[in-house]
Amino acid sequence: MQEARGFPGTAEELRDALRAGEMSAREAVSDALERLAARAGLGAVVSVAAERALEAARAADERLAALPASERAAALPRLHGVPFAVKDLVDVAGLPTTHGSAAMRHPVAAADAPGVAILRASGGIPLAKTQVPELGLTAYSENAIAPPARNPLDPERTAGGSSGGSAAAVAAGLLPFGPGSDGGGSIRIPALACGLVGLKPGLGAIPGDLPARGGPHDEHGAPRMTVSGPIARTPRDAALLFDAQRGATTEPALRAVRTADSASGLRIAVSADSPFAAAFPVPLSAAARRAHAAAAERLAELGHRVEPAEFRYDPRYPEAFLTAWTAGLARLRLARGAAERLMPLTRRFRERALARDPAEQDAAGAVLRAFAAAVRERWGAFDAVLTPGLAMPAPRVGAFTALDPDEDYRLQCEWAPYTSMVNVAGVPAVVVPAAEGLGIGVQLIGRAGSEPQLLRLAAQLLA
Template identity: 35%
Template sequence: MPELWMLSASELVHRIRTGEVSSREVVQAHLRRIDEVNPGVNALTVVLDEQALAAADAVDRALRCGDDPGPLCGVPITVKENVDVAGSATTQGIAALRDAIARQDAPHIAQLRAAGAIPIGRTNMPEFGMRWHTTNGLRGATRNPWSAEHTPGGSSGGDAAAVITGMVPLGLGNDGAGSLRWPAQCCGATALKPSLGRVTQSGGRQPTPFAFQLLGVHGPVARHVEDLRLAFTHMCANDGGDPWHAPVPLNGPPVPPPIRVSLVTAPGGTDVHPAVRYALRRAADLLTDAGYVVEEHDAPALERAGEIYTQIMSSYGRVHRVQPPVQTVASDEFARFWQAYEPTWTRAGGEPAFDPMMERAAIARAWNDWLGRAPLVLAPIRTQPAFRLGRDLDPAWLSDFPATMRMAVAVNLLGLPAVAIPTGETDGLPHAVQIIGPRFREDLCLDAAAAIEARIPPLAPIDPHTDPASISSAT
C-alpha cells in the first residue's frame, strides 16, 4: 500500500471523496514528508501547517454534512513566492520583501482554494525570478533532489523539487522564459505553461509590468499529466481585471487523426546534448506508437523570436521609475550572476526592431501557418541538461545560454501552450521534452503528453540525494 504522499492529486481526491481517508490525514502525511525531506532540499520556504490543517478540517466537515468541498477536495498544493497567498509574504526571493504580506490570494489561487485545494507551503525561487537556478539571499538554495551538484532549474525550481520528492502532488509557479518547463526538465516533473490569456494575472499590490503581462503566465507542475489537467481546469476563471484574459473553452474542436507532430531536433541549428537528443527520439517513438505522425522540421524565425523576446523584456520588464535597480536589493551572488550575464543578454537582443510588437505579429503569423500543417511540436526545453552549480556565474559559459533556450522563449513570446513531460533519466539525471500547440489548445498538448506518459514507467516520488548540512552554503 503506497503512502499517501506518494499518490497523485487525482487519486487523493478519489480517496477523500469516498471516505477512505480524510483530508486531515492527507495533509498530515504531506507535512510529515516535508519534515523528512525538505531540510535536504530547501524547496519549501514557509510551511503553512496550521492553516492547512484548518482547511483540511473544513473539507472533512463539508463531506460529513453532504456538501461538496470542490473538485480538488482537500489536496495540498505549494505556491511560489512571487504569487500572492493571503496572510503570507510575496517575497520574490528578496530580503527587502520578507514582510510583504499579501492581503488576498492571487485570482487563480483563490479559484483553486474555492475548488478545494489547500495551500500547504510557499516555494523557493531566484531573486525576482531572473535566473535559471533557484537560490537567493533570503532563503538560500534549493537543491536538485537527483543530484546535489546540479541545478534544480529556475525560476519555479522550488515547486518542481517539492513535487518530485512527494512533499505535494501539485505546485503552482509561473513561466516567463521556461520557468516552469526548465525546472521540470531538471527535476523530472511534468508542467503546463498555459496560453497567454488563460490564467488571470491581475491582483497583487501593484500592476505587473507589460513584458510580464505579455510573456509570463501562471501554471501547475506535477508528477502526472492528469493532475496538470485537474489544476488547469480550475484556475482559468476571469476575475474581471485582466485585459488579456480570453474566455475560450478549455477543449477545442477535435482534430481528425492521425495528428501530425513536427519534431524539432536542433532548434535553429543549436548543438543538442546527446541525452536531450535521446529524450526527443524516445518521445517521438512513443508518440508514433500512440498513432501520431511525427516528422522532423525546424521552427520558423526562431533566432529572431529570441531577439524580439529579449528586446521586449529588456524595455518593458521592470517598472523603472518605481523600482530600484535589481542589484541594489538582491544578494551579492545575484549581482555576480547579472554582471556575468548582462553582456550576453545585451547581445541576445540582436538588431533593434522598429516596432517589436509588429515583428512579433509577423513571427506569430509564420508559426500559425507552420502549426496549420502540424498542430503539435515536439522539441527540447533547453538543448542541454541540468548544469553543475556555479556554471551560470561564468561569463564564457553563459555566452550561448540564450541559444539553448530558444524553443522555450519562443513559446513565451507567442503566447502558446506547452507541456513539459519527462521521458526517463541518463547518468543519474532526469530528462524532459516539451509539446507545444496552437494558442488555447492545451488539450491537444496534454493529450499528447498523456500518450507519452502512458508508455513509460510510472513516475513515483524520489528520495532526495542531498546533504542537509550543505544547504546553507550552497550556491
C-alpha cells in the first residue's frame, strides 16, 4: 500500500482534488484504509473490503485518465473516487451484514442496498462497515460481537448511536463523511456526541427511504420514522453528501450552503420543550442551556426574527413512541435458542412486543399520527425551530449497558429528549456542535423540503 498523503481539510476539497486529478482514487482509498487500521482501537469499523475498494479505485483512476481535462467536470460522477463507510445495518456487496447482533446470521451481501448503490453510482467507493448497536435500537453503539464505538473527543465516552461508528470515523478524520440513518436520532445523537454536523432529512427526501408500497405509515398506522442522511464535519460537506444520497446530478444543497451569508429574515422559534417531559426529567446541563441561548442570540444578530415559543405536547407521546419504536421486534425471526444471545434491552423489549395486543399497536399509531399532524402545524408557523441538542455530555462507554434495560432506555430518553419527535413528524432537522464542550450543541427543525435552508443556518452558526 502506498504511503498515506492525508485527506485535504474537507470532503468537498477531497472531492475536488480527485476530480481534478490532483490525487488519485487509489491514494485516497489507500490512505483511508491505513487510517482505519491505525485507529482500530476506536471501534469505528467492524469489517473492511480493502481489495474490492482498491479495485474500484483503480477503475476510477482509469476512467479519469481516459478523459481530456476539459471533459472531466461534465463526465465524472459527483463523488468520483471518494471513500466512505456504511453502517453495519445496511448491505454492501462482498461484506457481511451483522446488524450488530450475536443472535442473527451474518450473511455476506451479494448486492448493495439501494442507498449504497446510489452513492456507488455517484462515484463513491465503499470500503468498510461501521459499528452499530444491536438492530440499530439504541443511542449508543455497543453490542456483543465487536468492540464499542468510542468517541474521538474522549475515548472513554460513547460515540452515540446508532450511527456511532460512522460518527467516530468522521470525527477522527479517518473518512471524509459518513452516510447514516436516523429513526429516532441515530444521525443527530452521534453527530452531536462527536462534535459534527448531522442532517436528518424529511421523510421521502432520499430515494428508497419509503418502501415501494405502504406509504408514510407502517402496518399499525404509526408514521414511518427512519430516513437516511449525512454526518460530516462541516455543513458544506453534509450538503455534498446529501445531494449525492438523493442521486442528484447537480448540487442544489451545496449551492445553497455556499450562499449562507445572504440568508436572513427567517422567523425562528426558540424552545426547550420536549414531549418526554411527561414521563422523564429533561435534565439540561448548564452547558446545553448556554449553547441554546448563544445560538438564539447569534441567529438574532444575523438578522433573523428569533422568538421564544412554548410547545405543549401530548403526554401520551412517550408510551406511544416506545410502543411503535419496538413493534418491529415482534417480527424478528430467530433460530431456536438465538433469543438468549440478544442484548438484554433488545430481549426485554422483544418479549413485550410479542406479548402486546395488536389493538395496542394501532392505538399507539393513532396517537403518533395525531402528534405528527399537530407538531407539523405548530412548528410550521415558523421557518425553523431551535431546540437544544443533547441534554448532557456523552455518557461513558458501558454506562447504559450497566443498567437494567428499562433504566437504560430512560437514560437514553433523558440524554436525547429532542430527536425522536422530529422523526415522528417526518420533517427535516440539522444538529450543529457548539464550542463549549463534549456533545454540546443545538438542533434546528424545519418544514418539509427545507434541508438546504437548515444547512445554511448551520453554516451561519458555525461561521
